Amino acid sequence: MxxxxxxxxxxxxxxxxxxxxxxxxxxKWKHRDRSNEEFWALRDVSFTxxxxxxxxxxxxxxxxxxxxxxxITRIINPTSGNVKVEGRIAALLELGAGFHQxxxxxxxxxxxxxxxxxxxxxxxxxxxxxxxxxxxxxxIDTPVKHYSSGMYARLGFAVAISSDPDLLVIDEVxxxxxxxxxxxxxxxxxxxKDRGKSIILVSHNLQTLRDLCDEAVWLDAGxxxxxxxxHEVVDKYLEWANIKNKTRLEGAQxxxxxxxxxxxxxxxxxxxxxxxxxxxxxxxxxxxxxxxxSMLVRMHYRARQRVEKPVFGIAIHRIDNLLINGPNTxxxxxxxxxxxxxGVVQYLVPSLPLLEGTYRLSAAIYxxxxxxxxxxxxxxxxxxxxxxxVKERNGFLHIPCQWCIEPKSAVHEGRAPTSNR
Amino acid sequence: MVSFRQHLGELLRYxxxxxxxxxxxxxxxxxNSFLGFAWSLVNPLMMMSVFTLVFGxxxxxxxxxxxxxxxxxxxxxxxxxxxxxxxxxxxxxNGNLIKKVYFPREILPISLVFSNVVNFLLxxxxxxxxxxxxxxSVSPLALYFPLVxxxxxxxxxxxxxxxxxxxxxxxxxxxIMEVLVLAWMFMTPVFYNIEDLTSNFSxxxxxxxxxxxxxxxxxxxxLYDAAPAWDFLARTTATSVAVFVLGxxxxxxxxxxxxxEV
Numbered sequence: 059m060x061x062x063x064x065x066x067x068x069x070x071x072x073x074x075x076x077x078x079x080x081x082x083x084x085x086k087w088k089h090r091d092r093s094n095e096e097f098w099a100l101r102d103v104s105f106t107x108x109x110x111x112x113x114x115x116x117x118x119x120x121x122x123x124x125x126x127x128x129x130i131t132r133i134i135n136p137t138s139g140n141v142k143v144e145g146r147i148a149a150l151l152e153l154g155a156g157f158h159q160x161x162x163x164x165x166x167x168x169x170x171x172x173x174x175x176x177x178x179x180x181x182x183x184x185x186x187x188x189x190x191x192x193x194x195x196x197x198i199d200t201p202v203k204h205y206s207s208g209m210y211a212r213l214g215f216a217v218a219i220s221s222d223p224d225l226l227v228i229d230e231v232x233x234x235x236x237x238x239x240x241x242x243x244x245x246x247x248x249x250x251k252d253r254g255k256s257i258i259l260v261s262h263n264l265q266t267l268r269d270l271c272d273e274a275v276w277l278d279a280g281x282x283x284x285x286x287x288x289h290e291v292v293d294k295y296l297e298w299a300n301i302k303n304k305t306r307l308e309g310a311q312x313x314x315x316x317x318x319x320x321x322x323x324x325x326x327x328x329x330x331x332x333x334x335x336x337x338x339x340x341x342x343x344x345x346x347x348x349x350x351x352s353m354l355v356r357m358h359y360r361a362r363q364r365v366e367k368p369v370f371g372i373a374i375h376r377i378d379n380l381l382i383n384g385p386n387t388x389x390x391x392x393x394x395x396x397x398x399x400x401g402v403v404q405y406l407v408p409s410l411p412l413l414e415g416t417y418r419l420s421a422a423i424y425x426x427x428x429x430x431x432x433x434x435x436x437x438x439x440x441x442x443x444x445x446x447x448v449k450e451r452n453g454f455l456h457i458p459c460q461w462c463i464e465p466k467s468a469v470h471e472g473r474a475p476t477s478n479r
Numbered sequence: 480m481v482s483f484r485q486h487l488g489e490l491l492r493y494x495x496x497x498x499x500x501x502x503x504x505x506x507x508x509x510x511n512s513f514l515g516f517a518w519s520l521v522n523p524l525m526m527m528s529v530f531t532l533v534f535g536x537x538x539x540x541x542x543x544x545x546x547x548x549x550x551x552x553x554x555x556x557x558x559x560x561x562x563x564x565x566x567x568x569x570x571x572x573n574g575n576l577i578k579k580v581y582f583p584r585e586i587l588p589i590s591l592v593f594s595n596v597v598n599f600l601l602x603x604x605x606x607x608x609x610x611x612x613x614x615x616s617v618s619p620l621a622l623y624f625p626l627v628x629x630x631x632x633x634x635x636x637x638x639x640x641x642x643x644x645x646x647x648x649x650x651x652x653x654x655i656m657e658v659l660v661l662a663w664m665f666m667t668p669v670f671y672n673i674e675d676l677t678s679n680f681s682x683x684x685x686x687x688x689x690x691x692x693x694x695x696x697x698x699x700x701x702l703y704d705a706a707p708a709w710d711f712l713a714r715t716t717a718t719s720v721a722v723f724v725l726g727x728x729x730x731x732x733x734x735x736x737x738x739x740e741v
Contacts, residue, residue: 069739132581134738147581155579160507169503172496173580 060107065139067100067125099125100280110254114271114288116295122280123260127229145224153214159203163194163213166202170217184220192216219246226250226257268292322438325431329361329368334421334439345441347410349448349456355405357421364398367426372405375418375437411456414445489583500590519598520605523553534670544613550606551701552669552694558599562592566639567646567653574741584734588639618704627696630719634689637722640730647740667691689718
């Protein structure tokens with residue numbers, strides 16, 4: 059059980075720390091301590107984690123989540139307020155903290171176990187279990203300095219989890235090891251949860267948080283923004299983060315497009331692209347989209363003279379320059395007989411299939427042979443896709459699909475095929 | 480002193496950790512060197528030879544069995560220096576651990592002192608061999624040895640607790656101590672007899688330097704077959720306990736901030 063009562067934590071940031079007698083004396087002498095600056099990592103934060111509850115901490119980097127965990131695990135003490143923890147804590151803040159490089163895996167199990175507060179008897183009883191869980195049977199008598207980082211983390215996790223804690227504190231450690239081991243860890247954590255122990259979890263994987271936690275608190279710059287059932291807190295946080303992200307990205311992108319002209323633009327300019335703009339689903343200019351939204355690209359052109367049969371085209375690249383597509387008016391059989399003066403060519407994607415990420419767009423006008431460039435803007439325009447409505451995470455394309463199950467045995471209860479758009 | 484007692488209770492629960500840290504220290508110390516454990520025997524033997532050469536042969540003196548005399552001074556002195564110099568790194572050097580896991584912080588300096596004690600006991604084998612070699616018979620009074628060692632350890636624990644915590648805030652403690660320890664060695668009867676000093680000076684020394692009385696007592700019981708003077712022993716005990724209590728108090732006062740200062 060954890061009781062976090064009106065907790066505040068202040069850090070003193072010393073830009074020049076007086077770590078020597080001389081400076082300390084000089085500063086005392088001159089009555090100055092100019093270099094100190096206060097920083098409140100947490101301000102008046104309260105929450106309770108009952109026995110057998112799973113609790114999540116949500117927030118951006120630097121919002122105070124890790125400080126809260128360190129207070130719970132007694133690594134640091136609060137400036138004001140109360141932190142009460144009952145029962146044995148196992149903290150997975152850093153796996154294998156305290157391993158000694160020159161000692162073998164087996165020796166380190168005992169050392170690490172006793173750092174976590176286990177007795178020698180407990181350790182001996184669980185040794186086999188730990189070795190088996192870490193899958194290090196063959197290497198257990200090898201010094202850990204020869205371990206890979208994955209082996210290191212596996213052993214650390216196995217020791218920490220074996221301590222039979224009443225409270226498990228987890229800080230983003232599940233991103234270690236291969237996928238199979240990650241699944242094993244997640245299963246183990248669920249098992250501990252099912253055994254009725256409390257868990258406190260910090261993760262940037264909001265899906266994990268939503269699934270695993272009963273309740274959560276959202277911290278922003280050390281202050282509580284929301285508290286309650288985890289799905290509500292996560293939703294509130296996501297909404298806020300998306301809006302913030304959108305503002306930031308649009309601000310950044312309006313600056314970034316000017317300096318590229320020299321290296322990323324070429325062509326004879328009989329007809330020029332004067333501007334390229336993105337229009338989102340609501341008809342507003344802006345370069346941030348959600349998967350499944352419509353995306354409109356407007357290419358403004360100006361032709362100094364009459365140009366016969368020009369071809370307008372675009373291309374979309376992933377941020378690592380992988381070419382995703384490159385359609386043009388010719389391949390789409392949209393023939394333009396000639397252009398003269400100013401105008402706009404629009405490229406509309408009714409439902410954007412791209413998943414979360416940043417993409418670059420090229421826009422170009424070529425002659426009918428597609429060999430001679432009039433004006434080519436190579437990857438000069440950036441846009442971003444956010445994952446607001448889509449749960450799909452892997453890869454970068456959403457390909458519309460349907461799932462269906464056809465059980466062979468009659469016992470199986472049928473399930474209606476569900477479609478995914 | 481409720482918190483003091485709480486801490487002692489917690490310490491008792493974590494005694495397994497002290498044991499493991501001592502074992503870690505010793506294993507790590509011997510694992511990667513060719514001679515391994517033999518070094519803790521060879522090192523005092525070589526130092527004894529150097530001291531005997533300089534102070535026994537080059538500068539003549541009339542102390543009988545001078546090599547043994549020096550060794551009895553040298554071994555406890557090495558224990559003291561090892562604990563004092565090592566303790567300063569015990570908190571600062573384990574920042575990685577202190578920032579990631581909670582455990583009673585005093586375990587670090589305490590286990591450092593104990594690993595030096597284990598090393599001292601192992602090195603004492605060489606003292607036993609030397610006593611046999613020089614045909615010095617040891618009387619039952621040598622049974623006082625554990626008592627003197629206990630007083631010595633209490634004194635060292637106090638020093639280690641104080642130095643390990645002050646070094647977190649003032650890193651030059653380390654440099655200052657290097658000089659002080661050298662001066663301290665000359666003030667301690669490691670390679671001379673304190674009675675040989677002008678009498679007033681030796682009295683002052685006994686009073687202000689617990690190491691002087693501790694080393695003299697080791698010699699009295701092992702080499703001179705005499706019982707330690709009780710008033711003398713009591714005073715040294717009082718000093719050691721006082722150093723321990725003050726050191727522990729200072730440590731506990733500052734330990735809560737180690738997690739952010741280290």
